[in-house]
Amino acid sequence: MNISSAVMSHKKGFAAPSFWKRTLAFLVDLLIIDLLLTPFESAVQNIIPPGVSFVAFQGSSRLIWLMIAMSAVAVLYFALFEYKLRQSIGKMIFKLYVISDTKELKIWQAVGRSLFIIPIFPFILLWLIDPVYLIFRKRRLSEILTKTWVIEQLPPWRVKNE
């Protein structure tokens, strides 16, 4: 089934998911990303020895490059899954789908909506702005900018009542 067209044509069976459902799906994704970043563990420890505060290494170019590389893996996780399958693993568990305002979800849209995970200015601002938008507009700012939506597949008993 083409999810985009299903929602765009206001077919029954899909709706905007709740904030908590999206948060839980995101937490599942974070856990998976954490596992995918395991190979970086020793590289991080090489830069920040155990027992030293992170603050002592602020401004370290090596650390910045490492953070960029780790963020790229996280962006790749969301972008690849959402572009190819319209769902990340967290979204699969909660039956959430990514759709586009345009006919098909483009790769730039998949990448763009995932950039929020980069812990560097200006993307880091989205850590505050995106949840606020999600609460009040049911759509993250990153989603508005990339013309994408996240929708939920409703169970049959809910479709009848919608």
Next chain:
Amino acid sequence: MNDKIKNTIIILIIILLISYLAASIFKMKEGGFGNVALIKISGLIVSEGADSIFAEKMAVSEEIVRDIEKADADEGIKAVIFEINSPGGTAVASAEIAEAVKKVNKTTVALIREAGTSGAYWIASACDKIVAHPLSITGSIGVIGSYLEFSGLLERYNISYERLVAGEHKDMGTPLKELTESEREILQSILYQMHDYFIKQVAENRELSEDYVREIATGRIYLGKEAKEIGLVDVLGSKDEAIALIKQEANLSVVEFVRYKRQKSLLSSLAGVFSRNDNLEEGLKITT
């Protein structure tokens, strides 16, 4: 298999491979970005280590000196920090490391964590500055050669020591017989000479008078804060203070550590399991 599951697994494998490759680049770049070499001196200081995977943790002077020389030769390295957690070790191994430290033409800082006593303090004293935790144990400027002597026990079980030597003092220090007066004098004289050398080195390294060092070099240990009061330590603190000191001494705005890896092949580690560990040899062993 469901297409979605198959695609999910493929994507996960692709990302994991990319993650592994990216992390490998950072591991390969060891030393490529950093400006401060971090060299650990943990455990007993010895000149040669055991290869066994079950061996006690030791600071092998041969490996440490190699790391020091590597750091000194690397133009990107502006300072060297020695993270010390050692009770000391053999005199030669400690001296070898201390001499290598003194040859470094860069800022050197010793960070004493739990313990930096005896030979480990000797090494620390060779650094430009010493940072020690207030509760760390340091000092112990002395030499020890004590050992267990079993002759009484052997006698009790009617086991005799058949002494076959060419050279009167050849078996001096064996645990199987009592020391003679002349042997005791020889050994004690060796210990005094080593102690004297140790004192002179500490006095020279710390720019203290030899008489003063002799006065405090009774072999007693000092808490970090006591050591600061008597001039054996420069700054009290831990890693954060050491980093701040390095920034100040080497005029660095950012500290990026480089750690040299001492890799042992699996084969040599396994071979070491079955090999004899000379450091566990019985009898006289003189350590600082």
